[in-house]
Structures are given as structure tokens and as C-alpha cells.
Amino acid sequence: MFPGIGEEGQAKLLSSGAVIIGCGALGSNIATLLVRAGVGKIKIVDRDFIEYHNLQRQILFDEDDIRAQLPKAIAAERYLRKVNSTVRIDGIVTDINYTNIEEICCGADVILDGLDNVETRLLINDVALKHKIPWVYGGAIASNGMTMTIIPGETPCFRCISPILSPPETTATCETAGIVGTVPAIIGSIQATEAMKILMGKEEINRELILIDVWKWTFDRVQIRPRDNCPACGGRYEFLDRRFTVKTTSLCGQSRAVQVVDTRVKAIALDKLATRLDKDVINISQNKFMLSFLADDHEIVVFPDGRAIIKNTIDESQAKELYNKYVREMI
Numbered sequence: 001m002f003p004g005i006g007e008e009g010q011a012k013l014l015s016s017g018a019v020i021i022g023c024g025a026l027g028s029n030i031a032t033l034l035v036r037a038g039v040g041k042i043k044i045v046d047r048d049f050i051e052y053h054n055l056q057r058q059i060l061f062d063e064d065d066i067r068a069q070l071p072k073a074i075a076a077e078r079y080l081r082k083v084n085s086t087v088r089i090d091g092i093v094t095d096i097n098y099t100n101i102e103e104i105c106c107g108a109d110v111i112l113d114g115l116d117n118v119e120t121r122l123l124i125n126d127v128a129l130k131h132k133i134p135w136v137y138g139g140a141i142a143s144n145g146m147t148m149t150i151i152p153g154e155t156p157c158f159r160c161i162s163p164i165l166s167p168p169e170t171t172a173t174c175e176t177a178g179i180v181g182t183v184p185a186i187i188g189s190i191q192a193t194e195a196m197k198i199l200m201g202k203e204e205i206n207r208e209l210i211l212i213d214v215w216k217w218t219f220d221r222v223q224i225r226p227r228d229n230c231p232a233c234g235g236r237y238e239f240l241d242r243r244f245t246v247k248t249t250s251l252c253g254q255s256r257a258v259q260v261v262d263t264r265v266k267a268i269a270l271d272k273l274a275t276r277l278d279k280d281v282i283n284i285s286q287n288k289f290m291l292s293f294l295a296d297d298h299e300i301v302v303f304p305d306g307r308a309i310i311k312n313t314i315d316e317s318q319a320k321e322l323y324n325k326y327v328r329e330m331i
């Protein structure tokens, strides 16, 4: 009935595809709204599991999902299929990086950012500009939220604004600054609204940086100009072109954990690895999404895509050593 959408708008949503990268608090809100709105094809990409302290704001998950040790992308897919069986939902458990991002995003009509780090946003920005896919940036920390809609060739890009955002090393994380659960609900709702307008080809998209603070009650709209010599706007995709063999990442939302991605390890047969580890490690537990065990006082969680998350450490070189010893040299 809403004239801005109508039957024609609904039909467009049904024939569209969206990719949601990151399914924490923002991604939970975005995914539930877009599935209920009837966006026809939705990919949900996330690399992580659910922990109890996520439930304060990550509205797609519950305690049963934690007990079943489900990855976020799988728990989201299972729940959302029950919400709307006419939508094709694809939960993808992986770390998004240069090796897979183009394959995952190409063909989508919009990309939504549910991430917690600037580095991966810069990678999305490169892919979006290279393949001319609109994307909606969103961030949430403490009582603050921000969002901007990026239409390649029309609006400034994320790299145009990234110099005015805090540098990564000084950026607070959910671990250090906390997060008010309502902030990602508000920002995720704005992101979903923008995605719907993009998918329906509407002119009324947001062309400003929106900043809100739910504690101080400030709502700001900042006009952004394209940055002179912005590499991404100029067609230089430095983040997409950046290569690595091994990447370690300290995870936000995991208390003391480091993820190790080794591009030489493309896939792991969890059953085989479990058999080989049997003598050397304890507390092995496994489902089809992960294998976890205790070795050298660390819980190590291995995924079929070759990654591992090493818990109980913030030391990235130690995490790499443990990965090599218990994963790479064992397969």
C-alpha cells in the first residue's frame, strides 16, 4: 500500500539479490528486515560462531544455536528460512578476503556492510567500485552509529571518507568500548531501507554520512565531497590487489582469540584431521561446520575452508605457530 513501494516495488525486490557481509548485530538486523521484505536472493557471509555475550544485540540468534555450536551464517540461514520460504538464503561460513570476495559479490545488486573492521570495508569498497555494485556502509560502537550509501560513479566512496574516520589502531572495539544494543538496530534498519531503495531503483537514497548518538541524542548529516586523488574512485583497487599468504586477525567479539587464514590451505577434511590429531590433543568435538580441540592450553577451532581460530591468545605469532603445528602440518 505504501506508494513509494507498491506491487511494482515488491516485484523488483523479489527479483533482486543482496549480499550481507558480516552477520553480527548489524547483519542480524539487516538480514531479518530484507528477508521479511522479500528480497529474492540473499547471501549472508560470516566467519564466526555465536557466544553468549553476542545475544544482547545479535537478534537472529539464541541459546540453542550456541549449544549446537552453529556458525552465525548457518544459524541465520536456518532461522530466516522459517521466516520467509520464498527467499533463497545462502549462509556462507568464511573469512572474506581477496581470494573470495569477487566471486561472492559479483551478480549481487547491492552489498551491505555488517562488519566490525575498516580493512574489510576498504576491500568491499574496491570490489563495489570495480564491479559497479552499490553498497551500504554501516558501523556501530558504544552509543554511536554511522552509515553512508555508496553508489559507484555517483557518490563519494568509502575511501573518500576513510581519512576522516579514526585510524584502525585507535578505533575502539566492542570489546573495549561496549555497544548499546539499540544502535545496530537503528543503523541496520537504515541500511536495509537504503538497500530496498537501491533495489527498487529509487532516487531518494541517502547521499550523506549519517551519524547518530543514542545517549547524547545527536543526529547529524554530513555532506561528503569526493576526495581529490582518491585511488579507488580513480580505478586503483589497492586493497583488492593486496596479496597475502598468511593473515592473522584479532577477533572483535571473541575474548582473546586470533584467526589464522593461510591461502595455501584451501580446504580441510575435518574427519581426517580429527583422526590424525587423536593422540596429541584432548577434548575433540566436531560437527559438520567445525572441529574444536584443546592443545597446548589453547582451544583451537578449525573450519572446512582451511581457517582456524586460536582462543586464549592475542599473540599473532603464537597463533601462527599453533596453526602450523596442529593444522597445516597435520593435513
Ligand SMILES: [Zn+2]
Pocket: 156, 157, 158, 159, 160, 226, 227, 230, 231, 232, 233, 234
Ligand atoms: Zn573515493
